[in-house]
Amino acid sequence: MITEILWWFFAIAIVGTAAGVVFSRSVVHAAIFLILSLAGVGGLYIFLTVEFVALVQFLIYGGAVTVLILLALMMTRLDATGAPDKLTGPQAPFGALVGITLLLTLVGVSLATAWPGDVDDLPTNITIEQIGDVMFTSYGAPFIIASALLLVAFIGAIVFAKQEDEV
Amino acid sequence: MNPFELISPQLAILIGAGLILVYDAIFPKDNRYLPWMALAAIAVSVSFAISLAVRGEYHVGFEGTYSVDKFSVFFSVVFAGIGAAVVFASMNWVDRVGRRKSEYYALLLTATAGLMFLAGARDLITIFIALELSSIPQYILAGWGKDERSGESGLKYLLLGSIASALLLFGMALLYGLSGSTFVPEIATFIGENASDNRSLLILASTLIIAGFGFKMALVPFQMWVPDVYEGAPTPVAAFLSVGSKAAAFAVVLRIFFEGLNAEILSNDWAMIFAVLAAISMTVGNIFALVQSNIKRMLGYSSVAQAGNFAIGLAAIAVVGQEFTLAASAVLFFVVAYAFTNLAVFIAVIAISRHLESDDINAYEGLAKSAPLLALALGIALISLTGIPPSAGFWAKLYIFNAAAQADLAWLVIVAVLNSVLAAFYYLRIVRLMFRNVEDQIGSAPFAIPKSIGFVLGITVLGVLVFGFFPTPIISVAREAAAIFSIG
Numbered sequence: 001m002i003t004e005i006l007w008w009f010f011a012i013a014i015v016g017t018a019a020g021v022v023f024s025r026s027v028v029h030a031a032i033f034l035i036l037s038l039a040g041v042g043g044l045y046i047f048l049t050v051e052f053v054a055l056v057q058f059l060i061y062g063g064a065v066t067v068l069i070l071l072a073l074m075m076t077r078l079d080a081t082g083a084p085d086k087l088t089g090p091q092a093p094f095g096a097l098v099g100i101t102l103l104l105t106l107v108g109v110s111l112a113t114a115w116p117g118d119v120d121d122l123p124t125n126i127t128i129e130q131i132g133d134v135m136f137t138s139y140g141a142p143f144i145i146a147s148a149l150l151l152v153a154f155i156g157a158i159v160f161a162k163q164e165d166e167v
Numbered sequence: 168m169n170p171f172e173l174i175s176p177q178l179a180i181l182i183g184a185g186l187i188l189v190y191d192a193i194f195p196k197d198n199r200y201l202p203w204m205a206l207a208a209i210a211v212s213v214s215f216a217i218s219l220a221v222r223g224e225y226h227v228g229f230e231g232t233y234s235v236d237k238f239s240v241f242f243s244v245v246f247a248g249i250g251a252a253v254v255f256a257s258m259n260w261v262d263r264v265g266r267r268k269s270e271y272y273a274l275l276l277t278a279t280a281g282l283m284f285l286a287g288a289r290d291l292i293t294i295f296i297a298l299e300l301s302s303i304p305q306y307i308l309a310g311w312g313k314d315e316r317s318g319e320s321g322l323k324y325l326l327l328g329s330i331a332s333a334l335l336l337f338g339m340a341l342l343y344g345l346s347g348s349t350f351v352p353e354i355a356t357f358i359g360e361n362a363s364d365n366r367s368l369l370i371l372a373s374t375l376i377i378a379g380f381g382f383k384m385a386l387v388p389f390q391m392w393v394p395d396v397y398e399g400a401p402t403p404v405a406a407f408l409s410v411g412s413k414a415a416a417f418a419v420v421l422r423i424f425f426e427g428l429n430a431e432i433l434s435n436d437w438a439m440i441f442a443v444l445a446a447i448s449m450t451v452g453n454i455f456a457l458v459q460s461n462i463k464r465m466l467g468y469s470s471v472a473q474a475g476n477f478a479i480g481l482a483a484i485a486v487v488g489q490e491f492t493l494a495a496s497a498v499l500f501f502v503v504a505y506a507f508t509n510l511a512v513f514i515a516v517i518a519i520s521r522h523l524e525s526d527d528i529n530a531y532e533g534l535a536k537s538a539p540l541l542a543l544a545l546g547i548a549l550i551s552l553t554g555i556p557p558s559a560g561f562w563a564k565l566y567i568f569n570a571a572a573q574a575d576l577a578w579l580v581i582v583a584v585l586n587s588v589l590a591a592f593y594y595l596r597i598v599r600l601m602f603r604n605v606e607d608q609i610g611s612a613p614f615a616i617p618k619s620i621g622f623v624l625g626i627t628v629l630g631v632l633v634f635g636f637f638p639t640p641i642i643s644v645a646r647e648a649a650a651i652f653s654i655g
Binding site: 105138155156165 | 170171174178181184185186228229230231232233267270273274277281282284288290293294296299300302304306307311344345346347359364365367368371536599
């Protein structure tokens with residue numbers, strides 16, 4: 001009972017703050033709403049007893065990603081009037097058409113599909129230890145690739161950030 | 168077997184990239200040896216790959232998610248070769264730019280390692296992250312030049328590439344949601360049992376995956392980035408894009424579609440998608456290439472058209488059934504022939520543009536007089552791209568058309584042959600321009616080609632000719648590599 005009430009509380013909070021991200025006039029407010037929304041999703045993961053995903057959600061999305069967004073905002077020069085830039089051009093109707101077609105296709109196809117995994121069948125109580133085991137056995141190769149990928153992204157960021165000072 | 172031994176070719180290259188960065192950090196003044204370090208890493212990697220193959224150590228490692236088989240060794244060696252050729256082709260350009268040399272070679276090496284991982288990946292997560300490892304360095308390298316165009320090229324490639332990655336991930340997520348596994352053979356088992364109930368979803372997933380890889384292959388309608396990126400990116404990087412990432416995308420598509428989605432109820436549908444994309448790509452690519460005046464833009468559209476030729480093979484494989492190995496090996500042979508040919512073209516263009524300081528096709532007029540060998544090399548490579556004997560490109564086209572004809576795709580063969588005629592116009596126009604006799608021309612003073620470029624140009628042109636006269640060894644290797652799919 002209490003779980004159900006809490007679940008609804010989190011669900012409404014997520015949707016409400018997500019709406020706040022979209023509708024708030026100030027980007028900084030939007031970013032703060034985003035943190036709340038992402039943290040709420042992390043809360044839902046705890047209800048599903050997938051602690052590791054919840055932890056990752058809090059640390060990476062709630063923490064790192066939004067801090068990155070805020071930092072990026074700090075670097076950009078904000079328009080004094082705060083008027084948002086016009087984001088639509090003459091291509092907007094075509095974009096909408098493509099988007100709506102894709103949405104309808106996805107919804108239609110998803111409804112027509114016999115999805116095998118019911119929520120009740122999902123394995124629960126996966127510990128961080130088990131995830132660690134899999135990471136170094138089955139997913140050893142992607143783990144190594146990911147480390148190289150991060151290095152590359154890092155180098156790329158430095159190369160472009162230091163573009164000006166020629167040595 | 169220790170799984171790390173299986174990925175030793177890639178590890179060698181990644182360690183080489185790391186050593187280059189560390190060496191540059193310790194001895195910042197002494198950067199002469201950086202490209203040679205890169206080449207040494209590639210050489211070590213190739214020797215690891217070949218030693219795996221010679222010892223017959225074909226295994227799956229990491230609980231099945233990574234596989235060393237003839238197919239992956241074949242592609243690993245091809246990618247390493249492409250990487251080495253691009254290192255040679257870059258030396259002169261990187262020296263002239265004169266900054267951040269170590270990062271350039273390190274990124275080139277990691278991109279190569281990413282392509283090699285793609286060749287053996289059998290798991291959707293591994294495939295995706297390997298694709299990113301090869302893509303992200305290429306985004307960075309495309310924006311390496313100092314001018315605005317290069318920046319635009321890098322940004323455009325990054326943004327459109329991210330959209331393609333998102334589509335690909337969406338397709339993969341649908342496959343995972345349905346089958347409950349990211350492991351390609353397990354997906355195959357699931358589809359074998361349940362394909363008929365979920366056909367529409369599987370087709371949607373296939374379409375999204377084709378869209379994601381179609382971007383890398385430069386198939387129409389995912390080609391809009393190609394001309395701008397090729398034009399803006401440094402030419403050695405454009406060479407890498409046009410050969411490396413295209414070939415890798417075909418390798419993965421072979422792996423996903425022929426190992427994972429090869430249920431009969433499904434394969435005819437996506438074979439039709441590939442057939443239609445092939446026809447459109449060839450036609451659109453060739454028509455746009457005809458009207459280009461910038462050689463790099465023209466090569467961009469030509470690479471779109473060539474992607475169409477590759478896709479004929481993919482369409483043929485699915486339909487053929489028992490003649491499977493023939494069609495699959497046609498694609499592999501095409502990869503090798505195309506790699507040699509297109510690298511030769513790009514390297515010749517690097518040498519010529521360096522001298523002319525222009526990418527304008529009309530500036531090539533009378534080039535045969537000032538640089539006869541260079542003009543000859545470019546001429547041979549362009550003849551091979553057109554598909555005229557005796558060149559590797561001729562056999563590649565013949566082989567792939569034959570596979571399509573056997574698969575009852577006669578209409579596609581007719582489209583392809585008509586397109587070859589169209590392509591001959593713009594390829595041979597350059598040859599004619601170069602060998603035209605003109606009196607007073609800016610390029611008429613004889614000029615020297617840097618040794619590194621001359622060396623690798625010689626090797627690639629030699630490859631085009633040798634495989635033009637003796638295609639049998641590569642064909643038999645390609646057949647063996649393609650044979651791994653025929654069992655499943």
